[in-house]
Amino acid sequence: MKYPILAYGDPVLRRKAPSIEPDEYPHIKELVTNMYETMYAARGVGLAAPQIGMSMRLFVVDVSPFDDEEPELAGFKKAFINATILEETGTEWNFNEGCLSIPDIREDVSRKPVIRMSYYDENWKHHEATFKGMAARVIQHEYDHIEGKLFTDKLSPLRKRMIEKKLNDISKGAVDVDYRMKFPDAKKGR
Numbered sequence: 170m171k172y173p174i175l176a177y178g179d180p181v182l183r184r185k186a187p188s189i190e191p192d193e194y195p196h197i198k199e200l201v202t203n204m205y206e207t208m209y210a211a212r213g214v215g216l217a218a219p220q221i222g223m224s225m226r227l228f229v230v231d232v233s234p235f236d237d238e239e240p241e242l243a244g245f246k247k248a249f250i251n252a253t254i255l256e257e258t259g260t261e262w263n264f265n266e267g268c269l270s271i272p273d274i275r276e277d278v279s280r281k282p283v284i285r286m287s288y289y290d291e292n293w294k295h296h297e298a299t300f301k302g303m304a305a306r307v308i309q310h311e312y313d314h315i316e317g318k319l320f321t322d323k324l325s326p327l328r329k330r331m332i333e334k335k336l337n338d339i340s341k342g343a344v345d346v347d348y349r350m351k352f353p354d355a356k357k358g359r
Contacts, residue, residue: 170203171210172221173349177271177319178340179222180353186217186224186315188251191293194225201248201291204229211348213269215307217314220270222351226251228311235303245304252288254312255297257281264306266320272346274335278323280309 175181194200200218208216208229217228229248236243259282267275283301286308290296300308310320321329321336338344342352 170206171349172203172207173351174207174211174216174220174269175222176339176342176344176350176352177321177336178353179270179351181219181222181224182270182314182319183317184219184224185317186219186226189225189227197227197250197293198291200227201229204248205231205246208269211269211346215311216269217311219314219317226315228252228315230304230307230311232304232307239302239304242302242304248291249286249308249311250289250291250293252286252308252312252315254284254286254309256285257309258283258285259301264303266306266310268310268320269348271319271321271336271339272344272350274321274332274339276320276324276328276332278310278320280306282306284309 204216207221214232214234215228215230218225227250231246232242233245261279261281263277263279265275266278282305283299284305285299287297313319340352340354342355
């Protein structure tokens, strides 16, 4: 099942998501499968539960499209439940990021290249692992979503002002996308 993706401006995207317990979500594997389906339909490499209107600490990533640059990413597809970043290390590096909730806007964002994390997978198995390069970047982007943050928060005040109109247009639905979205400020009856 493909979910509509919430657009910039929806208050769910600004809430720090709570942790979840296995008994709260007995169908977590089905939700993870649906999130992958939603992400692939929108041609994304990551999707967080808040982006589909569910305030919980869950996100999925598939960074295998970057395996031409980083061969170790072939088949790198993971679900992260109740994730916590334990450590971020290395010299920050810029990369041009986008977001399914903020279509048609891409900006350079600076992030650390190595992260160590604690998380559960969709089988509720606990992991502590280190990720680097593009995997670390995509995971950090999705992790920001469960913390109520967006990549645009990392931009300079000047850059934010320069894209403010575009952001407002997105929240009103004045953007052309080829996947289902929900726009918080869209006029009814459109």
